[in-house]
Amino acid sequence: MGVETEFGVHYSHPGSRPLTPEEVARYLFRPVVEWGRSSNVFVTNGSRLYLDVGSHPEYATAECSTLDELVAVDKAGERVMQELIDGATGHMRADGFTGTIYLYKNNADSAGNSYGSHENYLLNRRTEFRRLSEALIPFLITRQLVSGAGKAIGVRTGAGDGGLHGAGATEAPIPGPPEPHFAFSQRADHVMEGISSATTRSRPIINTRDEPHADAAEYRRLHVIVGDSNMSETTQLVRFGATDLLLRMIEAGRPLGDHQLANPIRAIRQVSHDLTGTEKLELRNGGHRSALQLQWHYLEQATAFVRENGPHHDRVPAVLDLWERTLDAVESGDYSRIDTEIDWAIKHRFLSRYAAKNSLDWNAPRIAQLDLSYHDITPQRGLFSLLQSRGAAARFLDDAAIEDAVDNPPPSTRATLRGRFIRAAREADQTYSVDWTHLKLNDRPLQAISIKDPFQTESDRLDALIGHLRHATGGESASSSVHPV
Amino acid sequence: MSQQYGSSFEREEDSSNGPDADPTPAPTGAAGQTSTADLDSLLDEIDSVLETNAEEFVQGFVQKGGQ
Numbered sequence: 001m002g003v004e005t006e007f008g009v010h011y012s013h014p015g016s017r018p019l020t021p022e023e024v025a026r027y028l029f030r031p032v033v034e035w036g037r038s039s040n041v042f043v044t045n046g047s048r049l050y051l052d053v054g055s056h057p058e059y060a061t062a063e064c065s066t067l068d069e070l071v072a073v074d075k076a077g078e079r080v081m082q083e084l085i086d087g088a089t090g091h092m093r094a095d096g097f098t099g100t101i102y103l104y105k106n107n108a109d110s111a112g113n114s115y116g117s118h119e120n121y122l123l124n125r126r127t128e129f130r131r132l133s134e135a136l137i138p139f140l141i142t143r144q145l146v147s148g149a150g151k152a153i154g155v156r157t158g159a160g161d162g163g164l165h166g167a168g169a170t171e172a173p174i175p176g177p178p179e180p181h182f183a184f185s186q187r188a189d190h191v192m193e194g195i196s197s198a199t200t201r202s203r204p205i206i207n208t209r210d211e212p213h214a215d216a217a218e219y220r221r222l223h224v225i226v227g228d229s230n231m232s233e234t235t236q237l238v239r240f241g242a243t244d245l246l247l248r249m250i251e252a253g254r255p256l257g258d259h260q261l262a263n264p265i266r267a268i269r270q271v272s273h274d275l276t277g278t279e280k281l282e283l284r285n286g287g288h289r290s291a292l293q294l295q296w297h298y299l300e301q302a303t304a305f306v307r308e309n310g311p312h313h314d315r316v317p318a319v320l321d322l323w324e325r326t327l328d329a330v331e332s333g334d335y336s337r338i339d340t341e342i343d344w345a346i347k348h349r350f351l352s353r354y355a356a357k358n359s360l361d362w363n364a365p366r367i368a369q370l371d372l373s374y375h376d377i378t379p380q381r382g383l384f385s386l387l388q389s390r391g392a393a394a395r396f397l398d399d400a401a402i403e404d405a406v407d408n409p410p411p412s413t414r415a416t417l418r419g420r421f422i423r424a425a426r427e428a429d430q431t432y433s434v435d436w437t438h439l440k441l442n443d444r445p446l447q448a449i450s451i452k453d454p455f456q457t458e459s460d461r462l463d464a465l466i467g468h469l470r471h472a473t474g475g476e477s478a479s480s481s482v483h484p485v
Numbered sequence: 486m487s488q489q490y491g492s493s494f495e496r497e498e499d500s501s502n503g504p505d506a507d508p509t510p511a512p513t514g515a516a517g518q519t520s521t522a523d524l525d526s527l528l529d530e531i532d533s534v535l536e537t538n539a540e541e542f543v544q545g546f547v548q549k550g551g552q
Binding site: 006008009010012014018021052053054055056058100102104109110111113114115116118199200203225349350353354357364365366368369370372373380381383386387390391392 | 523524527528531534535536537538539540541542543544545546547548549550551552
């Protein structure tokens with residue numbers, strides 16, 4: 001598994017000339033370019049750091065095989081980004097720009113442009129893609145009840161994106177109340193298609209680009225681009241954990257019923273804007289189901305599957321427990337048993353209390369600002385971080401685990417080999433090229449290493465190459481730093 | 486406002502603090518209940534970390550779409 005996060009860039013300096021996101025991104029990536037001679041690098045924890053379409057800083061986690069690894073490596077990405085902010089702030093001050101850089105781990109700007117949180121799951125090639133997607137899409141459309149990041153919806157200005165990607169927006173009007181309200185998802189209003197090979201033009205739920213970065217005869221990649229970016233560790237646990245259970249059931253051939261939706265894009269918006277979870281969604285077979293009914297169905301199936309086959313990791317009971325409590329909360333309208341654990345409920349709790357205290361409506365600019373602040377990754381001012389530090393947001397990892405994941409790759413996948421290679425090459429001051437499957441010293445192209453097995457964690461060839469490097473540098477590597485400041 | 490924590494992108498960090506710093510983290514379960522007082526105080530304090538002109542601030546955040 002892995003997750004790719006695009007961050008929103010915002011520079012604020014009231015009363016002064018605004019800087020464009022492009023200009024700020026250049027400052028942010030200056031140390032990256034100095035470090036890796038490119039704005040597209042792999043860092044020592046095996047993850048990829050780069051500047052993506054629209055000047056969005058992007059962080060793609062290393063391959064992870066456990067939920068603990070995945071959430072730790074993802075949260076480590078926020079710290080990597082914070083270091084970029086710190087560096088850029090200094091350089092910008094020196095150039096006379098004394099405003100503040102904000103990086104948001106969210107999915108939309110104030111003009112309705114969207115950017116994503118993309119999940120990658122490695123699947124067995126034998127599973128037929130059509131059967132997979134038919135079974136999975138109704139789950140993904142209703143998953144926002146559990147893993148949505150929540151959003152205060154102000155004045156409705158029409159569907160979907162403005163700006164560059166507005167073309168398709170009029171085709172799918174947003175259902176839901178016209179008055180300001182709170183919705184489950186940041187992303188739902190920006191999804192344009194069920195399945196597609198495109199990502200920016202017509203944002204689908206599942207992207208068909210099948211780049212397994214592994215033996216393509218054995219594996220395929222499932223690229224899910226419908227999710228909200230999550231701040232909460234526990235929300236991520238249930239998001240990735242429940243999706244993994246669904247995929248395991250599909251791979252095992254377990255029948256999940258025919259719940260294909262008549263209009264997936266209309267349905268995903270209906271679900272997002274209906275906090276009761278009860279609005280009926282039209283099925284292709286003529287029937288109707290609510291988001292809650294579908295999610296209860298998938299939870300029951302997953303619970304039975306685990307009962308029959310046993311839990312495949314030690315977090316399974318926690319995933320099922322939080323999943324169930326969240327559906328209970330939506331059904332009863334009492335969020336008190338999940339409002340420290342599920343992003344939308346954590347956010348809803350604080351924003352609704354702030355609104356009540358200050359007599360504000362969901363469309364107040366201050367509420368929109370707080371909504372952004374929830375996703376602000378800077379610890380001493382970001383709302384999520386402040387809530388977490390006061391116990392209003394739960395976690396299952398700790399700071400030490402996340403700090404460790406900033407520098408060290410997850411131990412259970414080939415990312416551990418990538419991390420070792422990058423560290424050794426830098427210690428020996430050698431230029432190198434790395435991608436998801438290859439490790440190459442530019443001076444020794446014949447000794448390039450290809451690692452097609454994502455679960456490979458040992459390599460004699462890598463040991464030999466690192467041995468050569470140490471020998472060639474006369475053992476001086478011990479004194480040279482990987483991270484010259 | 487200035488942010489000073491973490492040094493820079495490059496870190497002078499020792500890599501050998503063990504692969505598994507967190508062997509048995511507590512299960513998630515019903516999380517610690519927040520004291521209402523703590524949340525109440527944050528409701529008061531949050532204004533001090535937000536920039537003052539909310540509307541201008543929010544409208545100022547416009548970026549091209551990503552993927």
